[in-house]
Amino acid sequence: MAAADRAAQRLGLQAGMPLAQAQAMIPDLAVIEADDAGDAAALAEAAAWCLHTAPLTAPDPPDGLWLDATGCAHLAGGEGPMLAALCGRFGRAGIDARAAVADTPGAAWAVARHGGGMAAVPPGGMVVVPPGQAEAALAPLPLAALRLPEEIVRDLRRLGFETVGALAAAPRAPLRLRFGEVVLRRLDQAAGRLAEPISPVFPREAINRRVAFAEPLLTAEAFAAAIERLARDVCRALARAGQGARRLDLLFERVDGTLQAVRVGTARPSQAPAHLARLLAERLEQVDPGPGVEAMRLVVTLAEPLGAAQPRDGLLADAAETQDAAPLVAPLVDRLVNRLGVRRVHRAEPVESDVPERSVRRVAALAPPSGRSWPPSLPRPARLLDPPQPVQALALLPDRPPVQFVWRRVRHLVRRADGPERIFGEWWKHAAEAASVRDYFAVEDESGARFWLFRRGDGLDSATGDLQWFLHGLF
Amino acid sequence: MQHQHQQPAGLVEELRSRIAGIGRAAPPRGGAAAVIPLGVAAIDATLPGRGLACGALHEIAGTGPDVEHGAAAALLVAGLLGRSGKAGGRGTVLWIVERADLFAPALAGVGLHPDRVILVEAGRPQAVLLAMEEGLRHPGLAGVVGELSGRFSLTVSRRLQLAAEASGVMAIALRRSRRHDDPALAEPTAAATRWRVAVLPSPPPLPEAPETPGLGPARWRLDLARCRGGQGTAGPASGTASWIVEACDAKGRLRLAADLADRPAAPAPRGRAAGGPAAADVAA
DSSP states (O other): OOOOOHHHHHTTOOTTSOHHHHHHHSTTOOOOOOOHHHHHHHHHHHHHHGGGTOSEEEEETTTEEEEEOTTTGGGGTSHHHHHHHHHHHHHHTTOOOOEEEOSSHHHHHHHHHHOSSSSOOOTTOEEEOOTTOHHHHHTTSBGGGGOOOHHHHHHHHHTTOOBHHHHHHSOHHHHHHHHOHHHHHHHHHHHTSSOOOOOOOOOTTOOEEEEEEEEEEOSHHHHHHHHHHHHHHHHHHHHHHTEEEEEEEEEEEETTSOEEEEEEEEEEEEOOHHHHHHHHHHTGGGOOOTTOEEEEEEEEEEEEEOOTTOOOGGGHHHHTTSSOOHHHHHHHHHHHHHHHOGGGEEEEEEOSOSSGGGSEEEEETTSOOOOOOOOTTSOOOSEEEEEEEEEEEEEOTTTOOEEEEEETTEEEEEEEEEEEEEEEOOTTTOGGGSSOEEEEEEEEETTSOEEEEEEESOSSOGGGOOOOEEEEEEO | OOOTTTOHHHHHHHHHHHHHHTTOSSOOTTOTTOEEOOSBHHHHHHSTTSSEESSSEEEEEEOTTHHHHOHHHHHHHHHHHHTOTTTTOOSEEEEEESSSOBOHHHHHHTTOOGGGEEEEEOSSHHHHHHHHHHHHTOTTEEEEEEEEESOOOHHHHHHHHHHHHHHTOOEEEEEEOSSTTOGGGGSOOOOSEEEEEEEEOOOOSSTTOTTOOSOOOOEEEEEEEEETTOOGGGSGGGOOEEEEEEOOOTTOOOEEOGGGTTSOOSSOTTOOOOOOTTOOBOOO
16 A cells, blocks of 8 residues: 555555555455556646745655745745645645755755654644754654665664664764765755755746856856846746746756755736846845856746736836826835835734724735725824733722823823723624723823823723723823 | 016025035935925924925934834824825825834824835834835835934935935934933934924813813924024024924824914024914915
8 A cells, every 4th residue: 555545544544554454444445546657747746836935846756845945934924924824725735734944955854754853743734943953853853754765774773773863973984884875964964064955846837047157156246247137038038928027036056066046026017127136136145156156047936917007117207196106116115025024014904993903904015005094083192002011000980090100110190181982892803802891091191291091991890801000002 | 486587585496496406416306396394384484495305314303201102203204294295195105113113093193094104114223224225215105214213323314315315205214212311312414304302291172171171182392403404593503493383183284382373482492483373284
């Protein structure tokens, strides 16, 4: 038996069992012939499909995929969210994937299959190994995590090695003598002392251009010139196809056979060579040219039809008079997003919620304008403290504003106040909020500074709150 | 103001704008007249071009405990930029903070619609400056606001000023500091104007019934500590000009404090006080 799906595993069947035994256990077993060539083709297709996540992907037969996500996790909001999105997509496709991120392919391979230190990764689960901790994460794993031939693992066990950590601590010379280079090579690859290139797949139909150099390139200026040339060629091809690039991968083929990649994304499809070249050039600092780069390839991994209305760079000043501002600021948003990350650049949009911290939602910087705003009648502070800071306040119950309050050991005497504005808990969101009440007061102290305070509870019924006062904002 | 052949005043304006153009990196887009008026005649009269110039760097900070939070300063900036552009407010504003404590409903409350604001969380002061410069190279924006903590050197501010001049976008550096009396706030910069916003106790909401509870509009003292090319007392050599105003209303307009509008304000050090009853709104 080559493989068993989850339903089969529930019945006690496992890969590697003789088929006769399985059929004895389950008389009406449905058996599908193993199709190695078909599996390999499907795996290659899955690798190409993963290009939406990372610029370099490769199948790892029989059951794995490599993704080199160096320098592109920021587009998904970090490594954790990136893995979660990837596993979610596989899950929706009916595949229980285990995923791991680590410094080296070897470490990620081991952790995905044998657990992140203590526990095995469940199907659909994921592990992020922090940078620099690949060796520590590997140490407690069994020897099978090293991708060694089975007989070598058996022999090592016989010698008393159980974990990767024990093997890594052993003297190297006898290991080389007894087992050859392979054991040390796998150890070094997992620890990052030895580079392990992956041979990536490209989406077949993607627009891509490659430029090879007579002499290996090393300097940023030379790279920038090559990027400009590639961007120009790619944009010409995009223009012919009537498309704009949404995501670009730039691959650096180094003399030592390894690949480096940078990825940039754009908020709107673009075919402006200057803009794309600048986005790519800003990420050059992430590239380690090593002994030199002998070829570069620019791949458009995501393209979208281009609207006819995109203004050219030179016409920006005239276009500033038009209504839709989004295309104008798109290049700026792209640069900020590529530098700071997608979560750091956003717009605020109103949410119909009375709870102040829930009344704002973040939307993408170039999301279509909603046209909505907040109700103008309610005073809201310019700075919101998150979380609200507890203060000691003196106030008459049930509905008088505080006479004074102490915040950060400074006493503020309240001269004027407005309120209460009563805000009820949203019981339809959290059962615990069913009874809770906040009474908000806008107060001014003797210096004129204005504060936004609230009291938990309505002052009559203790179920509504414990009467603790908080400072929530500053006007 | 463009009839320079008929009116001597127009000629003066013309010459002034020509002088202002000397030494600039490039002529500002939209002409030298591109300003956002503060909407108070007495203040606007002090400023070259009768308003805060677009294509220039302006510096605003709070006073006292508000140096740390810059809440009043943020409202002033939002009210000002809410009125920028034609037809009372259009164009995107890039607002760069170190960490997110800005509350968008308050900006909307003084007329800066949330659809117009792109918020950037830069994380570090250095990244705030980089993002500001990036934004200022972009002529499509209505304004770039950067909330800066720490030092703001002459060189750095000069870079921003030049970028603003080249693109015609208004740059505002909202200075913040954990120290209330941070000496870094007084160091010279290349900003065209430098403002301090101080909160003052507000009068009763109903002057005729002082015992009525409630809050009226907040009251600020605006100190113009520096104004390049300013007229009269507002120059850097002649000290600070001050005005007492009511905080921005729902459309971002300031007005001179109502009970002070008829007589000179006492607290101002150099008595550049309320300009009389005629100082009504000169709305944009």
